[in-house]
Amino acid sequence: MSAELNRRIGLLIHRSGKVETVIVGDHDRIVIPPLTTIRTAGGRLQGLRCVHTSLGRVGINDEDIMDLACLRLDLMSVLTLRDGLPELIHTAHLVPEPVAGRDWVMLTPVHPARQQDSCIELIEALENEFIRTRPTREVDQGLDRAILVSVTTGSRGRAADSMAELNELARSADVLVLDTIIQLRKQIHPRFILGRGKLMEIMLRSLRLGANLLIFDQELSPSQIRSVTDHTDLRVIDRTQLILDIFARRALSREGKLQIEMAQLKYMLPRLSTRDDALSRLTGGIGARGPGETKLEVDRRRINDRIARLARELKAVGRERYHRRSLRRKRDVPVISLVGYTNAGKSTLLNTLTRSHVQARDLLFATLDPTSRRLRFPQDMEVIITDTVGFIRNLPADLLKAFESTLEELYEAALLVHVIDVSNPAYVEQIEVVESLLRDLELDRIPCLRVFNKIDLVDEEARAGISRMDGVGICALDPAGLTPFLQQAQAMLRA
Ligand SMILES: Nc1nc2c(ncn2[C@@H]2O[C@H](COP(=O)(O)OP(=O)(O)OP(=O)(O)O)[C@@H](O)[C@H]2O)c(=O)[nH]1
């Protein structure tokens, strides 16, 4: 048939022998359609092999290897034709350990009638080898296994710092990080975040390490997400989605939950079209449509309805909160608000000052919901101290917007205490991130006291440098050393 049509014909064959897909290509190539996600277990082969014809003399080419690697196919076989009849079958498969610097091997071409070995036995032996070379620890079972990817036009140093933070974010979301890849590019293509070669390299690595998730440090546009997901069945998310996921896990209060859901839906909305395209390509449109409305439109409308409802609920919750705050205002107790980069030690400081037990952990975004406590100052003055969500670089705009009512608390503060983690190598940039967010929120008109925290973790030299800066050094874990901070805070409140 291939010879008659003068086109390549390809089959995707399941291990059971069932033909999943028949692909008719043109003279020189076939395009494998996006798979209907057969398997997503990291580190395993797809369970599908591809066999296609080739009209010339060429067996396996680069394109075939790309498909083999990116789709984790069991095998890729190319049948060459001679005078319209089968000549030789060329087969390539992936290997868990590179052979001669390559992640795949080619078998010796044979006439299709003279194949000796069972391809199923070959595939199963291979898969066992993949599993054997990648032992998983008991404790890691059930966790997402991710490769972190950064594609940037900036400097390597900056990309590395940002990657370190992405790593921390992943850890805070209970994701096991298997590897990190930084690619520096002169320009970033608006449609393709990665070149084909790099994508293939990442796919091969994910197979070798058993990853099931790719996390990009950059925010991806819908078409960039698609350019990756079209070639792989790994889940692909970006930093923003990771942050949203952490927030969704941490939100405890009703308000927090509403805010997060709102932010997630808003983030999802423009990205919906991607999935619909993939869907309609698979189902061919017919059957995927309801009466006069596509599934996408239904989804869109449902989400918009939900967003509108969330907005109403949030408004109601906001009114309650306003009420509570106005009571506090009447009593005329000054409010001190702790602000700062995530993991700086805000909750720890609140706990030490007020002998409370707010959750303080070595995780990013440990705190989401605001907490207030009473605090009596040494010179007999009573204040309320509040702790809230931490800041981070490139905080997604929708997320910031979603937290508007939480952040509103800050506007009532008589004093902001900016907690800085001086043990973090990037603390100078973190100060800038926090202060510029405060400016954006127009909070820079409130007096702000810089507190250099975790001073116990840095050496003498660094400490001397800090003491020259404007602010006070503290160790939030040590109540005895907090007096200078309290004195300065009180002085600023009195001023
Ligand atoms: N060594 C040392 N560790 C500290 C100090 N202050 C806080 N930590 C630790 O830093 C980690 C983060 O502290 P948190 O108080 O949770 O930080 P946070 O600013 O509330 O962070 P988020 O709520 O995640 O934004 C915890 O493991 C604390 O034990 C300090 O002065 N010295």
Ligand SMILES: [Mg+2]
């Ligand atoms: Mg906290």
